[in-house]
Amino acid sequence: MHILGLCGSLRNGSLNVRLLEAAGRSLTDDVSLELSAHVAALPLFDEDLEVEPLPDAVQRFHAAIRSADAILVASPEYNGSLTGPLKNALDWASRPAGDAVLRGMPLAVMGASPSRFGAAWAQAETRRIADRIGAHVIPLELPVAKAADAFTVSGDLRDPDLARRLQRLMTALVDLARGRTELDHLAMQGDAVQVGATPPGVAA
Numbered sequence: 001m002h003i004l005g006l007c008g009s010l011r012n013g014s015l016n017v018r019l020l021e022a023a024g025r026s027l028t029d030d031v032s033l034e035l036s037a038h039v040a041a042l043p044l045f046d047e048d049l050e051v052e053p054l055p056d057a058v059q060r061f062h063a064a065i066r067s068a069d070a071i072l073v074a075s076p077e078y079n080g081s082l083t084g085p086l087k088n089a090l091d092w093a094s095r096p097a098g099d100a101v102l103r104g105m106p107l108a109v110m111g112a113s114p115s116r117f118g119a120a121w122a123q124a125e126t127r128r129i130a131d132r133i134g135a136h137v138i139p140l141e142l143p144v145a146k147a148a149d150a151f152t153v154s155g156d157l158r159d160p161d162l163a164r165r166l167q168r169l170m171t172a173l174v175d176l177a178r179g180r181t182e183l184d185h186l187a188m189q190g191d192a193v194q195v196g197a198t199p200p201g202v203a204a
């Protein structure tokens with residue numbers, strides 16, 4: 001099975017790319033994770049661009065989503081929310097109108113930031129938006145706080161609890177994509193977060 005990884009950060013040396021790479025290493029051999037270059041290539045969403053043929057970058061992005069079995073998003077937080085490039089990509093993934101390429105797609109969200117909250121707001125916003133588009137959003141979060149110090153030299157998560165949560169997130173995503181678990185079941189687990197809700201008491 002094939003997972004498409006979307007990163008909300010475009011910069012070289014992104015900690016969220018590092019997180020996606022750590023996620024890739026946690027997968028079994030029969031699961032691949034491709035880090036998508038589409039987010040950076042997409043034009044700014046504009047309804048005037050929604051004429052046939054769609055821009056090449058949009059066509060490639062839609063094709064990449066359609067050929068994936070699941071989506072894994074990692075995003076930093078910009079001003080208490082997800083980044084502009086990621087929101088732009090999600091807006092394109094919400095099209096065609098009424099038949100979003102993201103609809104029904106298993107999707108997990110995680111995030112890394114230098115703050116002590118680990119991009120929790122960005123993750124909550126991303127889950128809410130993806131849910132609204134119709135993706136099947138895993139009700140778990142992975143807030144990697146103080147992210148500059150969060151990785152070992154080999155790129156794995158230093159904190160054993162976070163490493164365990166990353167493994168759990170990936171297992172949930174793969175199991176959902178393979179039909180081995182259901183969102184309702186995941187939502188009843190003790191560590192589940194509410195998809196569609198902003199966490200209370202979290203400040204940037």
Ligand SMILES: Cc1cc2nc3c(=O)[nH]c(=O)nc-3n(C[C@H](O)[C@H](O)[C@H](O)COP(=O)(O)O)c2cc1C
Nearest residue numbers: 009011014015016076077078079080113114115204
């Ligand atoms: C415009 C801007 C706004 C930011 N706002 C927040 C924020 O609200 N909360 C936070 O934790 N970090 C914030 N940061 C810091 C980013 O989380 C940090 O730069 C992070 O390392 C970016 O992720 P990356 O390493 O994957 O590029 C902001 C950074 C920028 C450039």
